[in-house]
Amino acid sequence: MNRAFGWMRxxxxxxxxxxxxxxxxxxxxxxTVLVLALGIGTVTAMFTIAYAVLLKPLPFEADRRLxxxxxxxxxxxxxxxxxxxxxxxxxxxTLGTAExxxxxxxxxxADGPAGAVLITEVEASQNLFPLLGAKPMMGRGFxxxxxxxxxxxxxxxxxxxxxxxxxxxxxVLGKMLHIGGNxxxxxxxxxxxxxxxxxxxxxxxxxxxxxxxxxxxxSDWYSYLTPVVRVRAGVPVKDxxxxxxxxxxxxxKPGEGKIRLVGERDWLVGDVRPGxxxxxxxxxxxxxxxxxxxAGLLLARVAARRTEIAVRVALGARRQRIAMQFxxxxxxxxxxxAASGLGLAAGxxxxxxxxxxxxxxxxxxxxxxWVVWTGLLGLTVVxxxxxxxxxxxxxxxxEMGAVLKSGGHKQTRDRAQNRMRGALLVGEVxxxxxxxxxxxxxxxxxxxxxxxxxxxxxxxLVVTSLTVPNDEYKNRNVATAVWQPLLDEVRSMxxxxxxxxxxxxxxxxxxxxxTMVYATQWMKEDGRVNVRxxxxxxxxxxxxRTLSGRFFTD
Numbered sequence: 042m043n044r045a046f047g048w049m050r051x052x053x054x055x056x057x058x059x060x061x062x063x064x065x066x067x068x069x070x071x072x073t074v075l076v077l078a079l080g081i082g083t084v085t086a087m088f089t090i091a092y093a094v095l096l097k098p099l100p101f102e103a104d105r106r107l108x109x110x111x112x113x114x115x116x117x118x119x120x121x122x123x124x125x126x127x128x129x130x131x132x133x134x135t136l137g138t139a140e141x142x143x144x145x146x147x148x149x150x151a152d153g154p155a156g157a158v159l160i161t162e163v164e165a166s167q168n169l170f171p172l173l174g175a176k177p178m179m180g181r182g183f184x185x186x187x188x189x190x191x192x193x194x195x196x197x198x199x200x201x202x203x204x205x206x207x208x209x210x211x212x213v214l215g216k217m218l219h220i221g222g223n224x225x226x227x228x229x230x231x232x233x234x235x236x237x238x239x240x241x242x243x244x245x246x247x248x249x250x251x252x253x254x255x256x257x258x259x260s261d262w263y264s265y266l267t268p269v270v271r272v273r274a275g276v277p278v279k280d281x282x283x284x285x286x287x288x289x290x291x292x293x294k295p296g297e298g299k300i301r302l303v304g305e306r307d308w309l310v311g312d313v314r315p316g317x318x319x320x321x322x323x324x325x326x327x328x329x330x331x332x333x334x335x336a337g338l339l340l341a342r343v344a345a346r347r348t349e350i351a352v353r354v355a356l357g358a359r360r361q362r363i364a365m366q367f368x369x370x371x372x373x374x375x376x377x378x379a380a381s382g383l384g385l386a387a388g389x390x391x392x393x394x395x396x397x398x399x400x401x402x403x404x405x406x407x408x409x410x411w412v413v414w415t416g417l418l419g420l421t422v423v424x425x426x427x428x429x430x431x432x433x434x435x436x437x438x439x440e441m442g443a444v445l446k447s448g449g450h451k452q453t454r455d456r457a458q459n460r461m462r463g464a465l466l467v468g469e470v471x472x473x474x475x476x477x478x479x480x481x482x483x484x485x486x487x488x489x490x491x492x493x494x495x496x497x498x499x500x501x502l503v504v505t506s507l508t509v510p511n512d513e514y515k516n517r518n519v520a521t522a523v524w525q526p527l528l529d530e531v532r533s534m535x536x537x538x539x540x541x542x543x544x545x546x547x548x549x550x551x552x553x554x555x556t557m558v559y560a561t562q563w564m565k566e567d568g569r570v571n572v573r574x575x576x577x578x579x580x581x582x583x584x585x586r587t588l589s590g591r592f593f594t595d
Contacts, residue, residue: 059370069342070374073335077378080331081420082385087324088416089390090397091317093407094310100234100406101305102174108270108278108302110285121300122265125255127292131268134288138276142169143250143266144238150508151246152219153206159508160202160245162220163238167249170197172271173237180214180229183249190253196225200233202245220246222515238267239309239402270302278302309402326476332427333469339371339432340461364433371429372421379421383409431461497547498584501538504546528576541579545571 063070098104110121123131123143132141142165149162170182177197186192196218198207207213207227216227225248236243255266272281282302289300310317387409390397398404509523524542531540559567577593579585 056369056373058366059373062370063373066342069338073338073374074378074381076331076334076338077375077424078381078385080328080382081375081379081417081424082382082389083324084328084420085382085413085417086386086389087321088420089386089409089413090401090407091321092412092416094317094401094403095306095314097403097406097412099306099403100175101237103271103274104305106272106274107173107305108272108281109305109308110268110270110300111303111308113299113301122267124292125252125266127289128266128268130288130291131285134284135270135281137273138284139270139272139281140168140172141268141270142166142172143268144169145250145265145267146238146244149221151202151206152222155206155208157508158202158206159506160220161243163244163247164250165247169237169247169269172269175231175235175237177229178232179211180227182229183247187249188252190251193249193251194223194225195228195249196220197229197231197247198227199231199236199243199245199247201243203230218246220248234406236405243405269305272302313401323476323479326472328424329427330469330472330476332424333465333472335374336428336431336461337465337469339367339429340435340465343367343432343435367433368425368429371433372425375421375425375429379417379424383417435461495548496585502582524576539578539581541576541582543573543575543579545573547583547585 099107101107112121128141128143135141144163144165146161146163149160151158151160151162165183167183167185167188170176176182178200180197182197183195187195198213198218203209203213206218207216210216213227213230217224218227219225231247238244270281270285272278282300285300285302390407390409394407397407401407509519514522528540528542531537556570556572557567558564558570575593577595580587580592
């Protein structure tokens with residue numbers, strides 16, 4: 042107990058002495074803190090992003106037992122879209138070992154109290170929410186009987202759509218929302234952290250599937266249902282995979298690949314994981330450079346305080362005590378730098394919050410939390426040792442006799458200190474060159490991507506989007522009532538060369554209308570195609586060259 046009390050007393054004295062040293066050399070302290078804030082802040086921000094995307098548990102119950110079936114085709118791994126008949130067979134085949142739910146998505150127009158908005162609508166099986174362990178924050182999910190014909194006129198809202206279209210009304214349950222012109226009764230509101238499927242276009246409303254419609258559909262074209270599988274605890278994944286493979290073999294066409302289960306997170310972040318890891322490595326290099334810089338500054342301080350150190354040793358101070366004193370000074374600077382770095386990280390995350398949320402899967406969940414705080418605490422200690430251990434040991438090894446003989450008028454030569462300063466310089470230059478080479482390659486890639494010919498003009502082009510409330514134009518021709526007058530008005534504006542309408546822009550990949558085209562004299566086999574609508578003048582507006590034939594006329 043006495044030893045612990047003595048250690049705490051010595052540590053408190055060292056902290057007070059470190060504070061006095063900071064006041065004596067404020068310029069040195071400020072510059073050191075700024076360098077540390079840059080290094081620690083960038084690492085903290087990157088760790089916060091990487092943790093939310095790559096490590097943080099998904100907001101679903103037992104998320105590690107959630108799997109998506111994928112198919113190894115000639116084009117690589119692709120998610121599986123299945124007809125309803127095969128979904129039913131999967132549910133029977135996995136009975137007792139796993140549970141299978143399914144969903145499908147598309148865009149639609151919702152007409153509510155706040156007006157018409159374009160939303161992402163998800164048709165979900167009744168067991169999707171229970172399978173995910175998700176409970177609405179208000180109301181309920183879907184009932185089994187609501188999958189029957191004539192009973193599917195209910196909707197569960199996302200938190201964002203509830204806030205946007207109903208202004209967060211606590212009495213929203215039982216109110217009406219028109220989706221695609223069809224009235225639906227609001228029966229539930231999901232919590233803000235719930236998003237499933239986790240798409241780039243985030244789901245905003247969930248409606249129940251109509252099983253009679255699915256059963257009557259032609260399985261050749263109605264194959265956009267996406268299954269999700271929860272494997273029961275204690276059941277091997279390979280066993281479930283084998284059951285699904287046998288069920289899939291009854292429906293598979295020649296040449297189709299093998300079905301396997303991929304973890305929900307692995308499927309979500311597979312494309313962004315390499316980029317995040319590369320960026321994390323670059324940030325760690327920045328942190329190492331910052332540590333080298335600060336270590337060099339501390340070596341200079343040790344050289345300036347050699348006389349002070351020699352006098353303290355002559356008065357009886359142990360070398361271990363000298364080392365602890367300098368290490369405590371490093372810890373104080375590191376703590377101040379960590380606090381500043383935390384503010385820098387929070388500012389960077391706030392500045393890029395919208396971009397991160399839109400471009401990264403699970404980006405909406407990026408934020409500071411107790412894991413980040415714990416990581417920052419560990420990083421502070423590691424940073425202290427990284428830049429402070431060497432100078433502290435050199436300070437403890439100061440030769441008392443040589444320094445006192447010099448009278449304090451000149452510094453004695455210390456080979457160990459020179460070797461450490463040279464090693465820091467070489468390491469810092471090497472790390473900087475490596476970072477510059479990586480940054481140069483990245484800039485070259487970005488430059489090349491920015492100058493890839495897109496096949497259409499991008500200059501002097503203005504793009505906008507709008508939605509039309511379906512129920513207001515239910516019995517009217519939208520083309521003559523809205524689109525044509527709008528085009529005529531825009532074309533008559535000063536400075537407008539041409540204008541056109543289209544459902545999808547070039548290189549844009551939103552959810553689209555997909556249909557089946559059967560084999561003809563022009564096509565050797567059946568195929569699924571994306572349907573895109575456009576008005577005359579689109580090729581002129583985009584500057585697209587027609588290879589043969591012509592575009593539409595009025």
